Amino acid sequence: MAVTLADVARAAEVSTSTVSRALTQPERVDERTRARILDTARRLGYRPNRAARSLITGRTGNLGVIVPDLTNPFFPDVVAGIQARAHQRALTTLLADTGDDPDAERDLIATLAPQVDGLVLCGARLPVDDLADAVSGSAVVLVNRSEPGLASVAVDNAGGARQAVEHLHALGHRRIGLVAGPATSHSARERSDGARRAAAALGVDLVEVGTVAPTFDGGRGVADAVLRADVSAVVAYNDAITIGLLHRLHGYGVRIPAELSVVGFDDIQIAQMAHPPLTTVRFPRREAGRLAVDRLLDLLAGERDPGDEPEPLPTELVVRASTAVHRSRTT
Amino acid sequence: MAVTLADVARAAEVSTSTVSRALTQPERVDERTRARILDTARRLGYRPNRAARSLITGRTGNLGVIVPDLTNPFFPDVVAGIQARAHQRALTTLLADTGDDPDAERDLIATLAPQVDGLVLCGARLPVDDLADAVSGSAVVLVNRSEPGLASVAVDNAGGARQAVEHLHALGHRRIGLVAGPATSHSARERSDGARRAAAALGVDLVEVGTVAPTFDGGRGVADAVLRADVSAVVAYNDAITIGLLHRLHGYGVRIPAELSVVGFDDIQIAQMAHPPLTTVRFPRREAGRLAVDRLLDLLAGERDPGDEPEPLPTELVVRASTAVHRSRTT
DNA sequence: GTGAAAGCGCTAACAG
DNA sequence: CTGTTAGCGCTTTCAC
Numbered sequence: 001m002a003v004t005l006a007d008v009a010r011a012a013e014v015s016t017s018t019v020s021r022a023l024t025q026p027e028r029v030d031e032r033t034r035a036r037i038l039d040t041a042r043r044l045g046y047r048p049n050r051a052a053r054s055l056i057t058g059r060t061g062n063l064g065v066i067v068p069d070l071t072n073p074f075f076p077d078v079v080a081g082i083q084a085r086a087h088q089r090a091l092t093t094l095l096a097d098t099g100d101d102p103d104a105e106r107d108l109i110a111t112l113a114p115q116v117d118g119l120v121l122c123g124a125r126l127p128v129d130d131l132a133d134a135v136s137g138s139a140v141v142l143v144n145r146s147e148p149g150l151a152s153v154a155v156d157n158a159g160g161a162r163q164a165v166e167h168l169h170a171l172g173h174r175r176i177g178l179v180a181g182p183a184t185s186h187s188a189r190e191r192s193d194g195a196r197r198a199a200a201a202l203g204v205d206l207v208e209v210g211t212v213a214p215t216f217d218g219g220r221g222v223a224d225a226v227l228r229a230d231v232s233a234v235v236a237y238n239d240a241i242t243i244g245l246l247h248r249l250h251g252y253g254v255r256i257p258a259e260l261s262v263v264g265f266d267d268i269q270i271a272q273m274a275h276p277p278l279t280t281v282r283f284p285r286r287e288a289g290r291l292a293v294d295r296l297l298d299l300l301a302g303e304r305d306p307g308d309e310p311e312p313l314p315t316e317l318v319v320r321a322s323t324a325v326h327r328s329r330t331t
Numbered sequence: 332m333a334v335t336l337a338d339v340a341r342a343a344e345v346s347t348s349t350v351s352r353a354l355t356q357p358e359r360v361d362e363r364t365r366a367r368i369l370d371t372a373r374r375l376g377y378r379p380n381r382a383a384r385s386l387i388t389g390r391t392g393n394l395g396v397i398v399p400d401l402t403n404p405f406f407p408d409v410v411a412g413i414q415a416r417a418h419q420r421a422l423t424t425l426l427a428d429t430g431d432d433p434d435a436e437r438d439l440i441a442t443l444a445p446q447v448d449g450l451v452l453c454g455a456r457l458p459v460d461d462l463a464d465a466v467s468g469s470a471v472v473l474v475n476r477s478e479p480g481l482a483s484v485a486v487d488n489a490g491g492a493r494q495a496v497e498h499l500h501a502l503g504h505r506r507i508g509l510v511a512g513p514a515t516s517h518s519a520r521e522r523s524d525g526a527r528r529a530a531a532a533l534g535v536d537l538v539e540v541g542t543v544a545p546t547f548d549g550g551r552g553v554a555d556a557v558l559r560a561d562v563s564a565v566v567a568y569n570d571a572i573t574i575g576l577l578h579r580l581h582g583y584g585v586r587i588p589a590e591l592s593v594v595g596f597d598d599i600q601i602a603q604m605a606h607p608p609l610t611t612v613r614f615p616r617r618e619a620g621r622l623a624v625d626r627l628l629d630l631l632a633g634e635r636d637p638g639d640e641p642e643p644l645p646t647e648l649v650v651r652a653s654t655a656v657h658r659s660r661t662t
Numbered sequence: 663g664t665g666a667a668a669g670c671g672c673t674a675a676c677a678g
Numbered sequence: 679c680t681g682t683t684a685g686c687g688c689t690t691t692c693a694c
Contacts, residue, residue: 002687004686004687004688005687005688005689006687006688014664014665015664015665015666016665016687016688016689017664017665017666017667017689017690018663018664018665020688020689020690021663021664021689021690024689028663029663029664030663030664033663033664047445048687048688049386049445049686049687049688050382050445050446051381051382051383051385051386051391051686051687051688052382052386052670052686052687052688052689053687053688053689054382054670054688055380055382055383055386055670055671055672055686055687055688055689056669056670056687056688056689056690057670057688057689058670060382062425062446070401070407070410070411071404071407071408071411071600073402073404076401076402076407077402079401079428080401080402080428080430083427083428092425092427092442092443092446093425093426093427094393094423094424094425094426095424095425095426096414096423096424097410097411097414099411111423112423114378114380114381115381115393115423216600216604243604244604247604247606250606269402269547270601270604273547273574273575273578273601275578275581275606333671335670335671335672336671336672336673337671337672345680345681346680346681346682347671347672347673347681348672348673348674348680348681348682348683349679349680349681351672351673351674352673352679352680355673359679359680360679360680361679361680364679364680379671379672380670380671380672382670382671382672383670383671383672383673383686384671384672384673385672385686386670386671386672386673386686386687386688387671387672387673387674387685387686388672388673388674388686389686
């Protein structure tokens with residue numbers, strides 16, 4: 001069997017309470033006894049039993065993370081940020097993915113909540129009422145979605161979309177296509193709105209080409225509509241769509257960026273591997289993850305209300321080769 | 332406070348043991364009492380306290396998964412397979428990634444092991460002795476690595492490499508480059524060996540072009556060496572390398588597959604999005620994940636020894652556009 | 663500063 | 679088939 005507190009206590013010739021204290025509240029134990037205890041604990045290879053500990057304290061030392069889809073390269077980066085910070089804070093990360101299914105999301109919240117001290121929900125798809133219902137009683141932080149009364153890490157999606165439109169405008173584009181993401185997605189709406197506002201402000205024609213799944217296939221499927229829209233540039237909801245679009249257009253023999261400029265969103269790894277490398281908006285995924293953990297810890301410590309929202313994290317346009325000065329009409 | 336067993340027992344007018352039994356060994360309780368208990372439990376919103384339960388049973392209901400790097404698209408698919416099966420078996424998945432750092436791997440094994448019923452180690456990088464040491468006392472299954480005495484899910488890496496070489500041979504290639512993966516990687520060695528044996532058997536010249544990191548950048552860096560090797564085809568350790576290679580060669584104006592045929596390994600999602608779409612060897616990632624859970628459950632049930640190894644999972648060549656009949660010398 | 667004692671919520675003998 | 683009785687390993691009053 002494993003070494004228990006009692007074993008250490010016996011070996012160090014003190015009571016179990018003293019050993020317990022030496023481990024969790026070192027300042028409340030005499031320095032010399034503490035040294036002796038810590039030493040024997042190490043010698044015996046003592047490892048506290050988390051189950052027993054949390055049975056009393058109610059704390060688990062675990063942090064739950066729920067993402068819609070790990071095979072979407074967006075999320076592993078967020079998770080990496082979360083894990084890094086969680087690890088620093090001596091928290092173990094418990095990760096689950098919902099497979100993009102809101103019902104699974106609800107189930108997983110229910111399953112995970114009792115096993116963790118707090119929950120980070122990335123790209124939660126659940127309607128706000130269901131969400132509020134599911135997380136009631138748990139410390140929760142939303143990433144890339146904000147709802148009144150729930151803590152969140154917001155990212156400046158609208159600002160990113162604005163930068164994309166401004167960039168294209170600066171390059172001389174005056175008629176720009178918008179490929180929007182799913183209407184159910186919070187960030188999709190923010191990005192579309194941001195693009196619309198920027199276009200209006202600059203006097204640019206924004207043609208709404210369509211609404212598609214945020215995937216490679218979604219992008220391929222919308223290529224025809226993009227061509228039909230007769231635009232000189234396109235901004236899309238995310239990089240996956242953009243790469244699918246590029247792929248299909250490539251098949252049609254459309255030269256990018258000579259004949260069409262294209263801007264993605266997220267700056268996932270593949271964005272730089274595309275032909276041509278994608279101009280896109282960097283989404284601070286790791287930072288968002290780290291911040292989510294900090295926010296959660298504040299919440300647990302009672303140091304902040306779920307309500308008061310900090311500034312959204314900035315997004316940043318990364319210019320690569322998929323955008324160019326608008327010439328197709330002038331040549 | 333939360334509803335406890337005792338609350339349910341009181342409300343249903345039975346003892347706590349009966350409630351406990353009704354929940355965990357339903358057949359040992361009278362059908363009618365059981366119905367009543369289950370009913371009141373539901374009505375009261377009873378949720379068993381896992382900490383208390385596992386304090387006694389020693390079981391946690393958790394399954395630990397350790398991967399080297401979630402941002403490598405290979406692993407999320409394995410994890411998806413694991414999660415799917417684990418969920419069916421009412422196990423929660425606890426996931427951690429090591430960031431490709433063997434020390435972190437050791438730490439994580441130590442941290443996770445006491446919180447889970449069993450551990451699935453994907454692409455473990457730890458030397459065999461350290462590994463055996465770290466996992467002693469835990470139920471463990473290795474994915475894509477096998478070590479004597481440890482249970483594992485093996486995949487036929489050598490067979491995949493053989494198929495790749497045979498394919499190129501069939502297309503007329505007689506001088507083929509091999510870009511190997513890191514020497515520390517078990518599967519990298521298996522793939523290289525498989526390719527060598529196949530080449531020898533077919534009388535094909537296999538030119539060892541180099542050993543690189545299994546990444547996009549690794550592939551880019553090896554492009555010059557590939558050209559210098561004067562081969563008509565290349566097989567690489569994995570798709571990431573292959574895509575990097577393609578990318579750089581593209582920049583050089585080398586036409587693929589007209590001037591050089593290229594075969595990857597893994598069939599990650601991006602493989603079909605590459606220009607041209609990659610001929611590659613499909614690695615059954617989800618299947619491997621599912622099987623790992625089954626294996627682990629067998630282990631826990633004492634139904635199989637860690638020693639007896641089942642057949643490795645088959646790999647399968649997927650032919651796409653990055654390979655073609657060898658003409659560059661004949662035209 | 664340290665020890666004794668009382669549980670946390672649950673399961674597992676053991677009787678009945 | 680059901681209840682009683684002991685704890686699992688740990689933390690936390692409360693005395694000393």
